[in-house]
Amino acid sequence: MTTGTPAPFTAADYEARMERAAQSAADAGLAGVLVAPGPDLVWLTGYSVPADTERLTLLVLAAGQEPTLVVPTLEAPDAAKAAGADAMTLRDWTDGTNPYDVTAPLLDVTGRFGVSDNAWAMHLLGLQKTLPDTSYVSLTEALPMLRGVKDxxxxxxxxxxxxxxxxxxxxxxxxxxxxxxxxxxxxxxxxxxxxxxxxxxxxxxxxxxxxxxxxxxxxxxxxxxxxxxxxxxxxxxxxxxxxxxxxxxxxxxxxxxxxxxxxxxxxxxxxxxxxxxxxxxxxxxxxxxxxxxxxxxxxxxxxxxxxxxxxxxxxxxxxxxxxxxxxxxxxxxxxxxxxxxxxxxxxxxxxxxxxxxxxxxxxxxxxxxxxxxxx
The missing domain is CATH 3.90.230.10 (Creatinase/methionine aminopeptidase superfamily)
Structure with missing residues (x-):
């Protein structure tokens, strides 16, 4: 049986994954990728947060743009400790403010984005309300092989x-x-x-x-x-x-x-x-x-x-x-x-x-x- 603990993934590993995801999105004709809590977020950043949280957490990836993780202020300290934190910018929002106002400036206002399958409908509808000319497609449909080929x-x-x-x-x-x-x-x-x-x-x-x-x-x-x-x-x-x-x-x-x-x-x-x-x-x-x-x-x-x-x-x-x-x-x-x-x-x-x-x-x-x- 394979024994021992493998070396942890590094910030460089996560940076390469985010770059690849952003470029794959561009190659597929998408303006970017929006990643909610769940396996895609863990794989891309090393950051794990319960998928059932009602507060918006969203990784925004787009070719030629620095990866940005939108997080609630109270979660920002933990997000900053993630293995991939050095490869992305954090933007936090506080309770009582509109998280979509923080997210909107990161997005092409007429773009079509791939969205991780387990994103909350509430959050997707919030983005659509803020940016009515944007459109969205599931990552399984748009980028099914995002995690499909293992290193x-x-x-x-x-x-x-x-x-x-x-x-x-x-x-x-x-x-x-x-x-x-x-x-x-x-x-x-x-x-x-x-x-x-x-x-x-x-x-x-x-x-x-x-x-x-x-x-x-x-x-x-x-x-x-x-x-x-x-x-x-x-x-x-x-x-x-x-x-x-x-x-x-x-x-x-x-x-x-x-x-x-x-x-x-x-x-x-x-x-x-x-x-x-x-x-x-x-x-x-x-x-x-x-x-x-x-x-x-x-x-x-x-x-x-x-x-x-x-x-x-x-x-x-x-x-x-x-x-x-x-x-x-x-x-x-x-x-x-x-x-x-x-x-x-x-x-x-x-x-x-x-x-x-x-x-x-x-x-x-x-x-x-x-x-x-x-x-």
Missing amino acids: AAELERLAAAGAAADATYEEIKKVAFAGREENDIARELADLLRKFGHSQVDFTVVGSGPNGANPHHEASDRVIRHGDMVVLDFGGLKHGYGSDTTRTVHVGEPTDEERRVHDIVREAQTAACDAVRPGIACQDVDRVARKVITDAGYGEYFIHRTGHGIGVTTHEPPYMIEGEEQELVPGMCFSVEPGIYLPGRFGVRVEDIVTVTEDGGRRLNATARDMAIVS
């Missing part, structure tokens, strides 16, 4: 998160499943993720028997029984970057059908991972996995996309789905997670995080993908 330091963190998730899986296989609630196994997964260095646990899916046929089942008080197939999907953040892996285990010996369905999913997942290389479209990864499952007669039971990007959040662009023509480039990281879900009976999913290399793809999860037998 070496980011890949190091993703690899460490993946290794921690792998260690979690190796440990959870050793515990008793039969006679215990799904909730019990989910709690143990969360504890193990933290044990192996996760600061945040985002999900611990434990879908036993018929619950495994629901891809977004989390965990319940259902008691796991001998003879159950159990889908385990878990992940979170380590060193600020995500893990996400799925393995499907069986309590006792599986039936021939259960083994066959698992083999089909594993083959689909392997084929899709092997297909990853620069220059192919995201939808091609989905097509490869889906063809294996469809050819085996289970196409109608593969009911979700094949994968999603991962980085400072566990779900982000790019998405491996039909219609997504974005080409793969080195440094992209995403899940490959086909599945088969038989309603009322059982489900199977196998998932790894894959990064695109110069000549192919590399998995960031290394645990065995064969069906594990647990007690």
Whole structure:
């Protein structure tokens, strides 16, 4: 397992990200980028503030213009301590004044701006009221690959998160499943993720028997029984970057059908991972996995996309789905997670995080993908 704590990102790292974002916006025909609290702000500046704050906090980026962070006065001291603070100017506003009057002079009064997806409607409407000739588009639509290509330091963190998730899986296989609630196994997964260095646990899916046929089942008080197939999907953040892996285990010996369905999913997942290389479209990864499952007669039971990007959040662009023509480039990281879900009976999913290399793809999860037998 990857060990040690990676070196922190520097002010120069954040400055380069902000410059790249501003230039990407200009290349896309935008006047700039407006970034509210959330993962984009953390990635661009190192500054973390609760996304549910009602006071306007907004990073303004535009080509040829110094990055500026508009913050409430009471938050300014903390913002000044952010790792990227030296690469931007702070403009604060006090309660009782209009924050949009502070923000307006930073914007092209007739410009079209990319806005981070989690910006408050109240704040966007406030800007529109102050600058009625401006217009806005979501960053996912305008700049979907803003965070999509990871550098070496980011890949190091993703690899460490993946290794921690792998260690979690190796440990959870050793515990008793039969006679215990799904909730019990989910709690143990969360504890193990933290044990192996996760600061945040985002999900611990434990879908036993018929619950495994629901891809977004989390965990319940259902008691796991001998003879159950159990889908385990878990992940979170380590060193600020995500893990996400799925393995499907069986309590006792599986039936021939259960083994066959698992083999089909594993083959689909392997084929899709092997297909990853620069220059192919995201939808091609989905097509490869889906063809294996469809050819085996289970196409109608593969009911979700094949994968999603991962980085400072566990779900982000790019998405491996039909219609997504974005080409793969080195440094992209995403899940490959086909599945088969038989309603009322059982489900199977196998998932790894894959990064695109110069000549192919590399998995960031290394645990065995064969069906594990647990007690």
